[in-house]
Amino acid sequence: MSTVVNRNTEQAAPVQPAAAECEREYIRPAVNIYETQEGYVLEVELPGVNKEGVSVHLDGNLLTVEGRRAAPAQPEGGFFYRESSGADFQRVFEVDPAIEAGKISGRMEQGILTLTLPKAEAAKPRKIAVA
C-alpha cells in the first residue's frame, strides 16, 4: 500500500521557481503523518503562523504547504539571544494518488495545521463477499 510520503522533495518540482523565489529562505516544518483506512492526516508544526499565513497547494500529486509568520522576523530592540530562525515554512510532499483532492480539508489551531486527506471511495479497502 503506497503511503503519502514517498520522498520529501526539497525544491518545488517540476516547475523551476523564479529567481526571486530562490532567494527566500525556508525551513522545513516538523510533521506527523497518520494513516487510516479513511485516508491520511498530517499535523504540521507552524509556530507563529496564523490561518491567514497558511497556504496549501496541490499540483498533480505534489502537495505544498507554506506558512508565513505573522510577526516580523526582526523586532525593534535587539535579540539578546535567539534560537528560532524566523524564516517562513515550506514543505513539499508527494501524495498517494488515491487521495481525493477535492475533499482535502484543513484546520489551523495554535500553530498546528491539521490536514485531512481522504482516500477516494474506490481506493478504500473493502470486504468482498464470497458466495
Added chain:
Amino acid sequence: MTLTRWQRPDGYGVAPWGRSYSLPSDLSQLLQSFGNVFDSPLDASLATQWPGGRLPAVDVHDGKDTVTVKAELPGMKKEDIDVSLQDGVLTLSGERKGGRDEANGGVSRSERWFGRFERSISLPYAVEAKTIKATYTDGVLTIELAKAEEAKPKQIKIEFN
C-alpha cells in the same frame, strides 16, 4: 547603585548546547559579544536534547524598558503551560499532549515530540516580577517583563570643569 556581575545560576542556563556544537556564525558572534556568559557547558542532558529535541526554541528580546521571552510551543493548551519566575530565572514547563490513537491506523511519520518539558532561562537584566505578562498565540508563548529601574539604560550627564 552597585554593579553586580551577572551570574548564571547552577544548572540550567540559556544556551542549550555544549561546546561541541558549531553555531551559525552570526549567533556565535552575538554570544561572544556578551563576554562568554554562556561559557560553561550545561547539564549534559540539555546538549543532547537540542536541536529538534525535547525543548522549545526560545528567543530573548531586549527592548528599551522590557525583556521579552518567546518560546515556540505549537499545539498546546494554555492550561498545560506553566511559567514561573524566581531570582531572575524564568522557568517554562508543561506537557505537550497529542499524538493519535495508534489503534486506529498507523503512524507513517513522526517528527513532532510530545511529553513533559522544562526549560530555565536566566534573564539578562533585573526585572520587576510583578509586571510579568504571558500570552499564547499561534503556538508561540510570549512573556513580557518590565526591566527593574536600575536595569534601564540611563543617560549620564558629564560635567566638564
